[in-house]
Amino acid sequence: MHSKNDKKPSIIWFQGLTCNGNTHSFLNLENLENLLNKFEILSHPSLPSTQDFNSITECTLECDIFIFEGTYDPLMKRNDTSISKIVKYYAQKARYIIALGSCASFGGVFKASAPERNSGLLFNEQEKSGPLLKYESKVINISGCPIHPEWLAYTLSMIEKRREVETDSLHRPIELYSTLSHHGCTRNEYFEWKVDAGAFGEKEGCLYYKQGCRAPMTHAPCNKILWNEVSSKTRVGTPCFGCTEPDFPRKNLFSTKTNMSIPEDIPLGVPKRSYLTMAGIAKTFRIKRLEGKLIDYKTAD
Ligand code: SF4
Structure with a gap:
């Protein structure tokens, strides 16, 4: 539990190549508002956010939790900044990186559009060879196409309560994927x-x-x-x-x-x-x- 003076953990939710399925699924969470009240949403594609999207892509902010939805395509750009730069910047700054959905976890559906370069953040299918190898210890994979909203809610709640999220060899929370x-x-x-x-x-x-x-x-x-x-x-x-x-x-x-x-x-x-x-x-x-x-x-x- 946080004391009254504690800052709420901040979240940046960023998208790569995606169909928005995980965003849509998460918005169906029962008691969504209760959960969101425990966090500061700096940026989200659909939810009210405290920061302008331009300031996210300028890579000057910091966040506690960086959520990435979608397949990682190193050639993709947002506001003229390469996704590679944005992902690596926030991976370094954040305490936790959540690869949300099977695309962000392993490459998933959008890997098929360019199998030679697209991947998940930490894994390319089974193989650990994504762009965030250096930040491996921070990565939590919540795979699923789409994820169940409760799976993300569980993970965020554990982080908010400062409890350890134990993961399996594919970096998925054991509590959910055992x-x-x-x-x-x-x-x-x-x-x-x-x-x-x-x-x-x-x-x-x-x-x-x-x-x-x-x-x-x-x-x-x-x-x-x-x-x-x-x-x-x-x-x-x-x-x-x-x-x-x-x-x-x-x-x-x-x-x-x-x-x-x-x-x-x-x-x-x-x-x-x-x-x-x-x-x-x-x-x-x-x-x-x-x-x-x-x-x-x-x-x-
Ligand atoms: S019993 Fe198992 S294998 Fe059969 S339909 Fe249900 S989940 Fe699938």
């Missing part, structure tokens, strides 16, 4: 008994076997911290795309790559042989309850 997106999915029983979803949007079945669900290999709390506080992609019948991982976006997001009907990528940490044995046994059971509709309107009355 579990898989698969954890908490309402379809887990179908996954265990190898019952496929027949089509997108259905209430029944698991999307891992045919529809490309990456949740068993993806670190994210999407089924723990629910979207709009009520749901998640997999809960409504859409596969997890693995958007928090460095290899996002992958090709063929809506289909599972298989080899002799076995998914090529198997759940994280499970030895392939064990998985095949378990899957083979589970498939031999036929559980009638899991084959029918959850709600059968024809027989409901």
Whole structure:
């Protein structure tokens, strides 16, 4: 907690190559105003800010937290100042650098426009080779396409309370990224008994076997911290795309790559042989309850 005389931590939110998705997502935060009241927003693309954007690009200010949204493209300029100069200037001045979204974390979607030069701030996909290597210890990656607003709120609150944000080897907060997106999915029983979803949007079945669900290999709390506080992609019948991982976006997001009907990528940490044995046994059971509709309107009355 800060004493009354403490200054609020200041934030500069700056954008590289971006679709604004993380900004839009963050603006949906429940109690946004409460959180923002704890910080001084020097600059943000959409929120009221205390500084003119020109003074940000002149590189004369300082901030406690530098949030960067979007892919880093070293050839990009803002107000005639190279993005490379701006990013390095604030990286040196700030106490924390938050690479917000999968583009800023690993290169993401906009890396595809110039794969040979675009990257995240610290990582180029898995490889640690971004422009902020020198400031590595300050970088927190909050990956996601887009991020859930609560993920950023958690990180900012920890900083504001002067508590350490522990991170994994990809610099993502452990508290948020230690579990898989698969954890908490309402379809887990179908996954265990190898019952496929027949089509997108259905209430029944698991999307891992045919529809490309990456949740068993993806670190994210999407089924723990629910979207709009009520749901998640997999809960409504859409596969997890693995958007928090460095290899996002992958090709063929809506289909599972298989080899002799076995998914090529198997759940994280499970030895392939064990998985095949378990899957083979589970498939031999036929559980009638899991084959029918959850709600059968024809027989409901
Ligand atoms: S739909 Fe995806 S998240 Fe849900 S149980 Fe199947 S594999 Fe796991």
